Amino acid sequence: MDEASAWQLIATGDPTLFAIVRLSLAVSLAAVVLGAVIGLPLGAALALLRFRGRALLLVALNAMMGLPPVVVGLATYLLLSRTGPLGNLGLLFTPTAMVIVQTVLIVPIIGALTRQTIEDLAQEYRDELAALAVGPIGRMTTLLWDARFSLLTALLAGFGRAAAEVGAVMIVGGNIEGFTRTMTTAVALETSKGDLPLALGLGLILIAIVVAINAAAWAVRAVAERQAA
């Protein structure tokens, strides 16, 4: 009975449902883009630079991959709340706040995976790049580019965490209907309200989207690798 109504919502293109899907995708993809902009150079720098306290930073970064989302959500909440340091920006309970919190959550994942990938590749490339007189910045961009297929996996891992996350977006977004309600927060809400059809429909769509995005990335990688590997 419930399942049937879930499919019905999807099939009839329920506008509420699709608004939620659109917002979820927009927030998570924005977080992945931001996370990539920060995490890729961060990971590459950590892979290539040697400085005091590097080991400590690597341990911290790896540990942050397992940050509890609700704690990150709480910290961001305190930062953005009216009395917090960034309170006058008025970002709390907006999609922007959700993008920020998801970015914080996925930068460690993208950064740590990038660090590992780039460090392995740097071993192989070191002498050749030195012989071609490539400077530090050039070395970083070259390695990032040549590792592009492996780094796609890091970005997917980041997207996976962003899309599946509930606690943090709930806290900083507020789960406001038509404004900051995402698939995950809606599933949580509808389940607790007892509207299982909508919850189930949203859950199915969420899974479908994650599978579709991974499949698309896989296809892109397969095609691109055949052409440029």
Place this chain on the structure above:
Amino acid sequence: MRAPSTDLPLVLDRVSLTTGATAILDQLSVTIAAGQPTLIVGPNGSGKTSLLRVCMGLARPTGGTVSWGGRFDVAPLRRAFVFQRPVMLRRSVAANLDYALAHAGVPRKQRPARIAELLARVGLDDLAERPARRLSGGEQQRLALARALARTPEILLLDEPTASLDPAATRAVEDIVLAAARSGIKVVMASHDLGQVRRLGGDVVFLVRGSLREHGSAIDFLDHPATEDAARFVRGDLVI
């Protein structure tokens, strides 16, 4: 960039290279001057690769000094290196050359013409758009040569570039190296193939266990080796 001052002669003065307790190069003094190719010859593990790396500036000696044209600590702008197993960047053949040209400071506008010229020089004209990692071993080595030549080097250092190639591919690489030598580039190449030493000529730096045993013309080395080690090496005996 400053007016091109020469990197030659390349002078190693009592150069030592040690890692831990092992001496890879031991008090090695040699002068490499302009002219015919210089072949670095010796059994496996004799320090040929390390010597080349020191000559390039990739490895810093733990003792002694290296100077290029009388200067120390010279960035490798006028030197190029071809590794035994070159790293192909994950992009097309032409893009690999474009990359090397860009890092040699060649303006974007001039690069297409230079790429075409380099591809012709190493006989890879038809493979410009092929992913570099898809090339055969011999083709990869020729691309590595083109990439090195893109830097218009004064000294071209090669680390056994034909070690894992079949005779035809070896011939192709040797032809490119000889053409480079004839165009005035100083070739310094490691080899343990005596036939190759004869074909490329010039002078021979003979190493055993990190020390210089002989330095003289290739013909003399092959036909009248001066030391017992060299005589055994030329005869094909094992030199340990």
